[in-house]
Amino acid sequence: MKRKTGFDRSKTLNWRLETRMVRGGTLRSDFDETSEAIFMTSGYAYEQAEDAAARFKGEQDGYTYSRLRNPSVAMFEERMALLEGAEDARATASGMAAVTAALLCQLRAGDHVVSARALFGSCRWLVENLLPRYGIETTLVDGRDISAWAGAVKPNTKVFLLETPANPTLDIVDLQAVADIAHAAGAKVVVDNVFATPLLQRPLEYGADVVVYSTTKHIDGQGRCLGGVVLGSSAFINDPLLPFLRNTGPTLSPFHAWIMLKGLETLTLRFDRMCENAAKVADYLADQTGLLNVRYPSRKDFDQHELAMRQMQGVGGTILTVTVPGGREQAFALLNAMEIIDISNNIGDSKSLMTHPASTTHQGLTEAARLELGITEGMLRLSVGLEHPDDLIEDLGQALRKVGLKG
Numbered sequence: 001m002k003r004k005t006g007f008d009r010s011k012t013l014n015w016r017l018e019t020r021m022v023r024g025g026t027l028r029s030d031f032d033e034t035s036e037a038i039f040m041t042s043g044y045a046y047e048q049a050e051d052a053a054a055r056f057k058g059e060q061d062g063y064t065y066s067r068l069r070n071p072s073v074a075m076f077e078e079r080m081a082l083l084e085g086a087e088d089a090r091a092t093a094s095g096m097a098a099v100t101a102a103l104l105c106q107l108r109a110g111d112h113v114v115s116a117r118a119l120f121g122s123c124r125w126l127v128e129n130l131l132p133r134y135g136i137e138t139t140l141v142d143g144r145d146i147s148a149w150a151g152a153v154k155p156n157t158k159v160f161l162l163e164t165p166a167n168p169t170l171d172i173v174d175l176q177a178v179a180d181i182a183h184a185a186g187a188k189v190v191v192d193n194v195f196a197t198p199l200l201q202r203p204l205e206y207g208a209d210v211v212v213y214s215t216t217k218h219i220d221g222q223g224r225c226l227g228g229v230v231l232g233s234s235a236f237i238n239d240p241l242l243p244f245l246r247n248t249g250p251t252l253s254p255f256h257a258w259i260m261l262k263g264l265e266t267l268t269l270r271f272d273r274m275c276e277n278a279a280k281v282a283d284y285l286a287d288q289t290g291l292l293n294v295r296y297p298s299r300k301d302f303d304q305h306e307l308a309m310r311q312m313q314g315v316g317g318t319i320l321t322v323t324v325p326g327g328r329e330q331a332f333a334l335l336n337a338m339e340i341i342d343i344s345n346n347i348g349d350s351k352s353l354m355t356h357p358a359s360t361t362h363q364g365l366t367e368a369a370r371l372e373l374g375i376t377e378g379m380l381r382l383s384v385g386l387e388h389p390d391d392l393i394e395d396l397g398q399a400l401r402k403v404g405l406k407g
């Protein structure tokens, strides 16, 4: 492989973000292709037996088996590291594989984890159900409350886990303040940065140690395939992450890595437009009478507006929530009345998608746990896509009229 285009870290670090996303990490084969090649291979051949022995010993550069490394996946990992400003990255088959690996690789029986309670449903399951099975203690806190993080620390606390903005409540966690508490306690901070993306928020700059993504969301961004990535220091990636990934095998397919590379090429364009559209839709919904509550971080009426804008470069993101007064019945009626916006629990797609978290992404929680988070029966989560915002607004308008929330 030639390494002339985008794998020379010292050169690519001089590139601006847009250039990194189009060219970062590119390896070019002897065929001089412009688009990154898809290396659909599980294994690699060696010239001589001595080469195989040297590669297995780590004394010779090169690939050995695609559970360990693959050139297409390596291109995606390098491009993500450049985007995040991380020393290194490893891709996984899904966002949940990334979160699971980031936690399990560094925890053992007897350790303690402090986690924000407002989490994606499966992340919350990991913390509440999976970790305790292996003798890892966990404490859930209100992530917005800095004193709660400090109060939950124990002598055996090893990891803090959080999402900001959280799915679906949009709770914001003060990254710097929480990282300071974690580090004072000798713990590492793992941040799930799916909602903000590296375009709005790079948690490592605020002291986080590890960042994870579901690249299924904005990075593919076109609803095609699942993927994930774990980013951090070279030391963290080399050990403990790599031995865990290599031996447990939650590997990203080379084909999916290629789709993610293509997604990154247009990420700034898509994401900027989706955020603009989301802000317009949020303002429209907030202007309608009869709606209980619209939450969108860049609106002045968002309860953590100042912190959100400070951490997210003044942009609200692609996701908002709207809570209707008539509970589940009215929320379902509104979903069913939509003609353009799909009923779907994915986010970050170029198609606008709406879901009822209480009956889908967070149905696994008890009702009490949902209410503690503010996930009521009337709450809907809307991920705004790339359609014309006026079409989305008209679609919401006709649906609101049908359910009696607009005159």
Ligand SMILES: *Cc1c(COP(=O)(O)O)cnc(C)c1O
Residues within 6 Å of the ligand: 094, 095, 096, 097, 099, 120, 123, 163, 167, 192, 194, 195, 213, 214, 215, 216, 217, 226, 227, 228, 347
């Ligand atoms: C979707 C999502 C995940 C899980 O990602 P998958 O790719 O679906 O496995 C984790 N965290 C957050 C915040 C998400 O939105």
